[in-house]
Each structure stands twice: as C-alpha cells, then as structure tokens.
Amino acid sequence: NAGVMQNPRHLVRRRGQEARLRCSPMKGHSHVYWYRQLPEEGLKFMVYLQKENIIDESGMPKERFSAEFPKEGPSILRIQQVVRGDSAAYFCASSPLLNTEAFFGQGTRLTVV
Amino acid sequence: KNEVEQSPQNLTAQEGEFITINCSYSVGISALHWLQQHPGGGIVSLFMLSSGKKKHGRLIATINIQEKHSSLHITASHPRDSAVYICAVINAGGTSYGKLTFGQGTILTVHP
Numbered sequence: 001n002a003g004v005m006q007n008p009r010h011l012v013r014r015r016g017q018e019a020r021l022r023c024s025p026m027k028g029h030s031h032v033y034w035y036r037q038l039p040e041e042g043l044k045f046m047v048y049l050q051k052e053n054i055i056d057e058s059g060m061p062k063e064r065f066s067a068e069f070p071k072e073g074p075s076i077l078r079i080q081q082v083v084r085g086d087s088a089a090y091f092c093a094s095s096p097l098l099n100t101e102a103f104f105g106q107g108t109r110l111t112v113v
Numbered sequence: 114k115n116e117v118e119q120s121p122q123n124l125t126a127q128e129g130e131f132i133t134i135n136c137s138y139s140v141g142i143s144a145l146h147w148l149q150q151h152p153g154g155g156i157v158s159l160f161m162l163s164s165g166k167k168k169h170g171r172l173i174a175t176i177n178i179q180e181k182h183s184s185l186h187i188t189a190s191h192p193r194d195s196a197v198y199i200c201a202v203i204n205a206g207g208t209s210y211g212k213l214t215f216g217q218g219t220i221l222t223v224h225p
Contacts, residue, residue, distance in 0.1 A: 033211070042216065093213075
C-alpha cells in the first residue's frame, strides 16, 4: 500500500503562471487535507475535501486558489496567477475516517520566480 | 497567543541523552499528533493519542487531557533523530472535520 503521493516534489513557476499540485491519497482513504508551510513559519490548514466535495475551505485564500478531489484521480490544488508570496511547501494528508490518524505526503515545494 | 505552544523552540543534545519536548494547547481537543519533519523532507506521523501514553521504539508520547499538555520523549538520542518535531491537535467539535492546528515546531539537533 503506497503512502500518500504528491507530485511534483519541486515546482518552479514564473509570476503570473498557474501551478497545479497533485495528491493521491493512500488506498482506501477518502479524506484529504491540504496544508501550507510558508518559509520560516508553521504549517497552516488550507482545505479539507472528500470525494467530489469541498467540506471546509476556511484556510484557503479567497482568490486564485482552488481545490478539487474528483471521483476518479488525484486531488488537485490549483493556484492561478502565482505571486512570490505563494512560494511555500504544500503538504497533503489523507485519513481513512474522520478524526483518525493522518498520513502525510512528501510535499510539493513551490518556488515562484 | 497560539492555540498550540511548544517548548523549547530549539534543543541541542549530545548523543545518548534523554530528550523531552513539551506541547501545551488552549482548546478542547479530540486527539493530538506528534509529527517529525527532516530538513527539506516530508512529514511523518509519530503518534496520535487522545489519552495516556504510547511508546514506539525509543519514542514515548504522553498526554494529560485535564492539564492540556503533552510531552514527547526520546530515549538514548542519536544524531539521526535530528529533525523538527511538531505537535498538532484536532479541535473537538463537529466543525473541526479532523483538520490539524500546529505548533511552531521544535528544532532538535543531536551531536555525536
């Protein structure tokens, strides 16, 4: 059973481009969380999704950021028109049931130049 | 004041020493995680606990729900234990949805 898979591991984008970050949860896990770790800061919650539904997006910036978890395929975190302040490590975590142990991916390190 | 506070922020030890990292939180929780992150690396869940004590190898985690406090202990520390250790809580309540609130992390360096 593979762990949580995130790709790419590293992503470089120019200002104004779009960034797409992918997360494949562990097999059998239907709960997906995205967290962001800004440089020299702690981790912060962004969004919680179940298959085809956004349950809680209270941590997502109101503009340019969106997330989805389709019926088939990985969860996608999409950042449109990236700015330098979006440079961070983005982590995905999945769990099989609500309030059970979460398993993290290796993260995607986004650098905006 | 953050909902989750860790101490110390930085910790340096000699190989073989017993290490304790503390975590205090100010909200009601349903569970607490201890996580490990190596520089530039991913995040590994070490423990999830809601009461008592758990042990895995040289790692021990305890939690006191009444005092809203948890500790992570490392016995016989080793340089490979050098990492950032992060405490994270799941808030109690129906709208928490299992999302984690994180402490700022403790940077541990173990010298040979």
